[in-house]
Amino acid sequence: MQIGPFQSSKGEKAKLKVKVRLNIHGIVSLESATMLEEEEVEVPVSSTSEVPKDATRMETDDAPQDPASSAGDHMQEPKGAADPAEGAAENGAQDSEEKTVPMDTDTKVEPSKKKVKKTNVPVAELVYGAMGTVELEKAVEKEYEMALQDRVMEETKDKKNSVEAYVYDMRNKIHEKYNDFVMSEDIEGLMAKLQEVEDWLYEDGEDETKGVYVAKLEELKKLGGPIEMRYKEWTERGPALEQLVYCIRSFREAALSADQKFDHIDISEKQKVVNECSAAETWLMEKKQQQDALPKHANPVLLVSDIKKKAEALDRFCKPIMTKPRPAPKPQTPPPAETPSPEAHTPEQQSNGADESAEPASDGAQDEHAAEQMDTDKD
Numbered sequence: 130m131q132i133g134p135f136q137s138s139k140g141e142k143a144k145l146k147v148k149v150r151l152n153i154h155g156i157v158s159l160e161s162a163t164m165l166e167e168e169e170v171e172v173p174v175s176s177t178s179e180v181p182k183d184a185t186r187m188e189t190d191d192a193p194q195d196p197a198s199s200a201g202d203h204m205q206e207p208k209g210a211a212d213p214a215e216g217a218a219e220n221g222a223q224d225s226e227e228k229t230v231p232m233d234t235d236t237k238v239e240p241s242k243k244k245v246k247k248t249n250v251p252v253a254e255l256v257y258g259a260m261g262t263v264e265l266e267k268a269v270e271k272e273y274e275m276a277l278q279d280r281v282m283e284e285t286k287d288k289k290n291s292v293e294a295y296v297y298d299m300r301n302k303i304h305e306k307y308n309d310f311v312m313s314e315d316i317e318g319l320m321a322k323l324q325e326v327e328d329w330l331y332e333d334g335e336d337e338t339k340g341v342y343v344a345k346l347e348e349l350k351k352l353g354g355p356i357e358m359r360y361k362e363w364t365e366r367g368p369a370l371e372q373l374v375y376c377i378r379s380f381r382e383a384a385l386s387a388d389q390k391f392d393h394i395d396i397s398e399k400q401k402v403v404n405e406c407s408a409a410e411t412w413l414m415e416k417k418q419q420q421d422a423l424p425k426h427a428n429p430v431l432l433v434s435d436i437k438k439k440a441e442a443l444d445r446f447c448k449p450i451m452t453k454p455r456p457a458p459k460p461q462t463p464p465p466a467e468t469p470s471p472e473a474h475t476p477e478q479q480s481n482g483a484d485e486s487a488e489p490a491s492d493g494a495q496d497e498h499a500a501e502q503m504d505t506d507k508d
Contacts, residue, residue, distance in 0.1 A: 132145065132147070132159070132162045132250055132251075132252050133250055133251065143164050143165070143166065144164070144165040144166075145162055145163065145164055145165070145250065146162070146163040146164075146165060147159065147161075147162045147163075148160045148161045148162070158254065159252050159254055160252075161249070161252060162249075162250040162251075162252050163247050163248065163249055163250065164247070164248040164249075164250050165245055165246070165247060166245070166246040166248070167243050167244070167245055167246075168243065168244050168245075168246055281339065284339055285337075285338060285339040285342065288339050288342035288343055288346065289330070289334075289337075289342045291342070291346055292326065292330065292342050292345050292346045292349070293327075293330055295346060295349055295350070295353070296323050296326055296327050296330075296349070299319070299323060299349070299353045300320070300323050303316060303319060303320065303356075306360065307356050307357075307360055309425045309426065310356050310359040310360050310363070310425050310426050311356045311426050312426050315426075318352070319352050319353065319356075322349065322352060323349070326345060326349060329345075355428070359425065359426065359427075359428065359429065362429045362432060362433055363425060363429075365433045366420075366429075366431065366433055366436070369433045369436040369437055369440075370413070370417070370436060372436075372437075372440055373409070373413060373436050373439060373440045373443075374413070376409075376440050376443055376444060377406045377409055377410050377413075377443065380402055380405075380406050380443065380447040380448075380451060381402070381403060381406040381407075383402075383451045384399040384400075384402040384403050384406075384447075384451065385399075385403065390455075391451070393453070393455045393456060394450065394451070394453055398450045398453075399450075401446075401450065402446075402447045402450055402451060405443060405446050405447060406443070406447070409439055409442075409443050412439065413436075413439070416430060416431040416435075417431060419431065
């Protein structure tokens with residue numbers, strides 16, 4: 130790192146303020162530098178309470194114009210300060226005149242003050258042994274190419290190991306669990322091919338590209354793939370058949386059941402479920418008979434994928450019908466209330482009723498008579 134050039138104005142040692150940054154990688158870099166110099170500066174101070182000379186002259190000129198009044202003032206002062214405020218004002222005026230006289234002198238100068246002068250200083254970073262910008266870019270590109278080559282080499286090694294592992298695995302299984310799923314003449318051809326590929330791996334194929342190993346692995350799988358497929362179908366066929374048979378039996382029993390929870394389902398809908406189950410069962414029996422007639426080394430006609438598709442189709446058709454919810458019961462309307470029939474009254478009850486109706490009328494007449502009396506009394 131280089132700071133400068135710089136030179137102090139006084140020829141003395143200069144003070145430098147340097148700004149340094151430390152990044153997350155632990156590298157220190159110099160950003161800027163500033164030279165600090167102290168200078169002495171004289172600051173003049175002007176008076177702020179000057180009084181014009183004309184004002185002082187006016188005060189002195191006005192005083193002798195009225196000698197009688199001035200003499201009267203001097204005669205009244207010893208009598209006892211009849212007006213103390215006026216005396217105080219006169220004293221204040223005299224003091225102000227005495228203070229304004231020295232202010233007409235020149236301005237004062239305070240002691241000199243120090244001022245800091247800042248000057249930017251050029252800085253430069255010189256890293257010995259470091260690469261330039263162009264060289265650094267080329268190095269980054271070279272590093273990327275080397276990383277790509279490492280990845281390709283790693284993938285190539287993985288593909289070579291896959292070919293070698295397939296040769297050993299197929300050779301071991303062909304005489305054990307794959308023995309019933311391949312014919313004897315096919316075993317001889319497959320074993321010869323495996324031995325050929327193994328010899329090639331340790332001779333001409335020791336250092337080949339990734340694409341060559343991929344092609345060699347696909348060539349081997351064309352011979353061993355059908356054998357692996359027949360073995361896989363044979364091992365997974367049993368559980369798939371059991372699942373389909375259970376699905377057929379469950380839906381059929383539910384459709385033919387006399388349980389009350391299925392009473393709301395229409396008989397025609399239940400019959401559709403029974404027919405669908407019968408069709409699936411018929412298809413299964415036919416395919417199973419054909420598969421049982423074939424040897425294990427032959428390609429299967431009853432695939433596990435077909436069995437799963439048939440079970441899913443049966444479930445999609447029958448489940449919505451058999452799980453149909455029961456309709457909600459209709460609300461019952463309450464019966465109309467019976468109105469009581471009018472009863473016949475006896476002559477005694479009728480006479481009692483007439484008496485009761487007459488009593489309020491007589492009461493009303495008495496009230497009217499009393500009201501008339503009250504009116505007359507008021508008159």
